[in-house]
Amino acid sequence: MKAATWTGVNEVSVEEVPEPQLLNDHDVILKVTQSVTCGSDLHLLGGYIPFMRAGDVLGHEFIGEIVEVGSAVRHRKVGDRVVGAPFAACGNCWYCEQEQYSLCDNGNANPGITEGLWGQSPGGCLGYSHAMGGYAGSHAEYIRVPYADVGTFVVPEGISDTRALFASDAASTGWMGADLAGTEPGDVVAVWGAGGVGQMAARAAMLLGAEQVVVVDRFAERLQQVREHVGAETIDYSSTDVLAELRERTGGRGPDVCIEAVGMEAHSSGAAGVYDQVKQQLRLQTDRPTALREAVMACRKGGSIFTLGVFAAMVDKFPLGALMNKGITLRGAQVHAQRYIPELLERMERGELTTEHLATHVLPLSEAPRGYQMFKDKEDGCVRAVFTPGG
Known part of the structure; x- marks a missing residue:
């Protein structure tokens, strides 16, 4: 065959x-x-x-x-x-x-x-x-x-x-992220990644009762799909400060739930992206955690993060201090x-x-x-x- x-x-x-x-x-x-x-x-x-x-x-x-x-x-x-x-x-x-x-x-x-x-x-x-x-x-x-x-x-x-x-x-992974992150009616949910899994996570959050869902990506056609087929809000991270934008949209508090749907080859247009690319290519780290780092910094105090993107082993410069001191719950699963x-x-x-x-x-x-x-x-x-x- x-x-x-x-x-x-x-x-x-x-x-x-x-x-x-x-x-x-x-x-x-x-x-x-x-x-x-x-x-x-x-x-x-x-x-x-x-x-x-x-x-x-x-x-x-x-x-x-x-x-x-x-x-x-x-x-x-x-x-x-x-x-x-x-x-x-x-x-x-x-x-x-x-x-x-x-x-x-x-x-x-x-x-x-x-x-x-x-x-x-x-x-x-x-x-x-x-x-x-x-x-x-x-x-x-x-x-x-x-x-x-x-x-x-x-x-x-x-x-x-x-x-x-x-x-x-795609749909079952996205649904799992919204579910196991603890999405509840009235929550603000931010999703990093507007591919199939990210779009399905956003739709799941909406069906689970989230009041506001925002999807972060840089590809115009994918963000258009989010608005047209999912009905969520969007942020183009290449043209704005994501952390500032999310704070403004949430009254300064930050999202209740953050869902990372990017994984080990996350892109970034800043210095952190260059750093991660070099470290990964030299095998000094196996994964580029750009989106996950940003989710930790964006999430409200006491909020939750679920990582759906696939990671293999080790990452560098992970904001563990922010995770711990903000009281954030981090989960992940296949x-x-x-x-x-x-x-x-x-x-x-x-x-x-x-x-x-x-x-x-x-x-x-x-x-x-x-x-x-x-x-x-x-x-x-x-x-x-x-x-x-x-x-």
């Missing part, structure tokens, strides 16, 4: 790879109808997560049709149209029982790498390096989905493939998609949550290298590139 594979730093190639097989009785094989790029994939492409091997299949956000089921699968059948969760989660361990699915004790087949990096291993993520389980990804004609009764969700007939596709990761997808599908069916506008470029799988290049370089207003393996 054809699949989009990682073949080196900043290199994607569509290659012929073996079709997936059932390896466990709880697996299903999915015929992929749509699979979409994610900002976290760019960290793999850029070589910032050094556990990729040439030929690894990329992708972890997808929708498709079940074509084969394992003998122990009880709640899915051949022909079901399903959206898949990015993280493999068994559903039975202590973490899954707490609905912390991306921390599943049984989802990562290679726990030693991340135990060495972080002290303990999270679960395994499809298409996201051998540190996260070594699973083949979804930018392919077919994908094996482990723990299918837990990690796949039947899509109601009234929801289009493209809308449901983003429930897999997506617990299984916890949120059912509710998101319901809201999508009711029209409360729309995502089609994120799919700015829909391409056949054969054009995956071009799709990733546009996505990485923000060419032609690309917010997300969606691949159709059958196209």
Whole structure:
């Protein structure tokens, strides 16, 4: 079958790879109808997560049709149209029982790498390096989905493939950030990053009752999407002082909730951005925490911050003093998609949550290298590139 594979730093190639097989009785094989790029994939492409091997299949956000089921699968059948969760989660361990699915004790087949990096291993993520389980990804004609009764969700007939596709990761990640940050009715919420996850975090905050939601970015087309499709306010950080702007918009107090949806390759036009770039390229730090630093400084005293952007290891010049002395709560997580997808599908069916506008470029799988290049370089207003393996 054809699949989009990682073949080196900043290199994607569509290659012929073996079709997936059932390896466990709880697996299903999915015929992929749509699979979409994610900002976290760019960290793999850029070589910032050094556990990729040439030929690894990329992708972890997808929708498709079940074509084969394992003998122990009880709640899915051949022909079901399903959206898949990015993280493999068994559903039975202590973490899954707490609905912390991306921390599943049984989802990562290679726990030693991340135990060495972080002290303990999270679960395994499809298409996201051998540190996260070594699973083949979804930018392919077919994908094996482990723990299918837990990690796949039947899509109601009234929801289009493209809308449901983003429930897999972008919408569920964004919703998790707004939820676990403790967003309450009447809150002021600031979101750093107007990509797919940032937009979905902003929309989630609004649906959870936030009185005011502000999204920070520099790309005009993404900020326009926020205003038009999400209904939130925007700040272009390249043309104003974000901290001063947020103080003014919040009566001098600062946002109650700050959501960081940028991650380890955050951009900054100031001296701090140059500093971070140099340190990262020299491997003196692994991550650029520009947006997270700004969120700490902007957040009101006693407020909360949730980081959704992917970070790998170490950052420099982190304002820990501000975090501690302002009494801020800082949380973060990989997506617990299984916890949120059912509710998101319901809201999508009711029209409360729309995502089609994120799919700015829909391409056949054969054009995956071009799709990733546009996505990485923000060419032609690309917010997300969606691949159709059958196209």
